[in-house]
Amino acid sequence: MNDTFLKACRGEQVDYTPVWMMRQAGRYLPDYQRVRGTVTFLELCKNPELAAEVTLQPVDIIGVDAAILFSDILIPMEAMGSPLEFQANHGPVFPQPVRSQADVDRLIVPDPEETMGFVLETIRILRRELEHKVPLIGFSGAPFTLATYLIEGGSSKFFLETKRMMFAAPALYTSLLDKITACTSSYLQAQAKAGAQALQIFDSWAGVLAPGDYERYALPYVQRIISDLRKTTDVPIIYFANNGATLLELARTSGADVLGLDWRIDIANAVKQVDGAVSLQGNMDPCALFLPHDEIEKRVTRILAGARNARGHIFNLGHGILPPTPPENAKFFVQAVQRLSRK
Amino acid sequence: MNDTFLKACRGEQVDYTPVWMMRQAGRYLPDYQRVRGTVTFLELCKNPELAAEVTLQPVDIIGVDAAILFSDILIPMEAMGSPLEFQANHGPVFPQPVRSQADVDRLIVPDPEETMGFVLETIRILRRELEHKVPLIGFSGAPFTLATYLIEGGSSKFFLETKRMMFAAPALYTSLLDKITACTSSYLQAQAKAGAQALQIFDSWAGVLAPGDYERYALPYVQRIISDLRKTTDVPIIYFANNGATLLELARTSGADVLGLDWRIDIANAVKQVDGAVSLQGNMDPCALFLPHDEIEKRVTRILAGARNARGHIFNLGHGILPPTPPENAKFFVQAVQRLSRK
Secondary structure (H helix, E strand, O other), rough: OOOHHHHHOOOOOOOOEEEOOOOOOOOOOHHHHHHHHOOOOHHHOOOOOHHHHHHHHHHHHHHOOEOOOOOOHHHHHHHOOOOEEEEOOEEEOOOOOOOOHHHHHOOOOOHHHHHHHHHHHHHHHHHHHOOOOOOOEEEEOOOOHHHHHHHHOEEOOOOOHHHHHHOOOHHHHHHHHHHHHHHHHHHHHHHHHHHHOEEEEEEEOOHHHHHHHHHOHHHHHHHHHHHHHHHHOOEEEEEEEOOOHHHHHHHHHHOOOEOOOOOOOOOOHHHHHHHHOOOOEEEEEHHHHHHHHHHEEEEEEEEHHHHOOOOOEEEEEEEOOOOOOOOHHHHHHHHHHHHOOOO | OOHHHHHHHHOOOOOOOOOOOOOOOOOOOOOHHHOOOOOOOHHHHHHHHHHHHHHHHHHHHHOOEEEOOOOOHHHHHHHOOOOEEEOOOOOOOOOOOOOOOOHHHHHOOOHHHHOHHHHHHHHHHHHHHOOOOOOOOEEEEEEEHHHHHHHEEEOOOOEEEEHHHHOOHHHHHHHHHHHHHHHHHHHHHHHHOOOEEEEEEEEOOOOHHHHHHHHHHHHHHHHHHHHHHHHHOOOOOOEEEOOOOOHHHHHHHHHHOOOOOOOOHHHHHHHHHHHOOEEEEOOOHHHHOOOHHHHHHHHHHHHHHOOOOOOEEEEOOOOOOOOOOOHHHHHHHHHHHHHHHHO
């Protein structure tokens, strides 16, 4: 198996910089569109054969160095008892937002095998399929990010309801976050047990918090999950606090092996800030995949140079690949990273 | 006149930290809602008596240390010849996006007196009304931010069309930005001539650019505007690159007297980065205005302490005040800044 990705996570010597792309199993691929055309998004997440099929596509078509489980960060929130809908052009919706203690009390901490067996089954299929190929990454959302969806009832612009609860009803907020953390913790442990060889925690909305609020209301729950995981598994853990340039020094204390970076920060600056404590993952602007090939190469070269002194570097985009991206450009990008980084 | 704000912009000694709020003339005020109920948003922008009336409201009701002209950053884009609509719940829309050289060539560089006389008339009314009160801030959008609206045809999530033009058709992008810069430059000069006592340049979307792209595709146009302004006026200039924590060291070279900060950065960190070169404006999370009063005071105290070693500090929110904010909390916040900062 190509274990370059796992080695870079651990800061071990590698022959070239491994690369994968967030949302690499996604709408930019005609093969994905074909599968997705036959089922709803949630049906695709819950069908292990189809979820495994789309997970494998970028490994075969694009040539990435890691596969990431096809699923959605909100699956465990539905398993906690909050009905979830995906509306076309509106993203995820929780029709019953969590706003009171009674709402929190109604949520359960689910058993992952019982309620999310389809995810674990997808992982088991994938490990068989990927045996001689690349490692499989499992994932979850981070508790703060998951809480925003439950509290707001979906996506948000200003996260006012979340911050209102956080700031003005901290006991209620804490009780909700404790429950989400317990769920996420056992969910990630179950993924590792089913065969995930690395785990990424997505804190997609961490960047809407001031550093002091992040330190108090978001980071401790991530630390708890990672410290729980360390008791049962030694798979590498990647923590991605999106739009988190000002949170990096705090995120360094999360316990993760790797910190993900969005494209807003110069990776050389991030290398300095984490000072060899962790590996880094990122961070090309996904819009750069629309550039001519020689310009893509220039940007790859610049990021490789910036990450030269990192403990380890996994190349990635700074955000999910955009649906209109030409697949041939994604493939060119991945090959450029592998070629230009070879010693 | 209370000139505390102007002194802080210039880094001069002040008796207390001056404070105003972005979008302080806005929907959180019932008095604003009353005026706005009688006209459309664009009609309000274009009616000097009404625009002046809502500009004055927060001075009288909330007690801020500066007034900011009520207008919209897209007014000069309409004056350049791009029809502008405001659709309820959809924000601004340019039904004819600028995507080709022919589209750019059709845009004009308007004479501000001829095409935006209503803004200059609003400023003249306000200077009379504010004579013994507080200074008046004029403003514009920054060229990159204005360009995103023209290119995308309105607001955007990923700014793909803008970056596509920037990255893949740099000559076209440059020709558009040159024209917007010329328009913005003469517009701000006209505002200063009409009586604006300070000018703020809003780069609301700067934060979607990686530092290297910001340096190449956004910052030079801001530098050009400021250097043009310096030839004709000595009013203080504030530059606000929203979500720009990683751009701060570059923004320092904009030529502005003051840099605005959103709430994502610890202001003490920003003070270190700008190292006495400029004053700072910001940066409380607008959601903190929903906190109990004693918690608002704690946050004000923390930011005042963080800004202690700044060359000058103008207190503000890190983003516009949110429409559901209780006006009494806004007033409490403003008074808390003025009281807690008094030497």
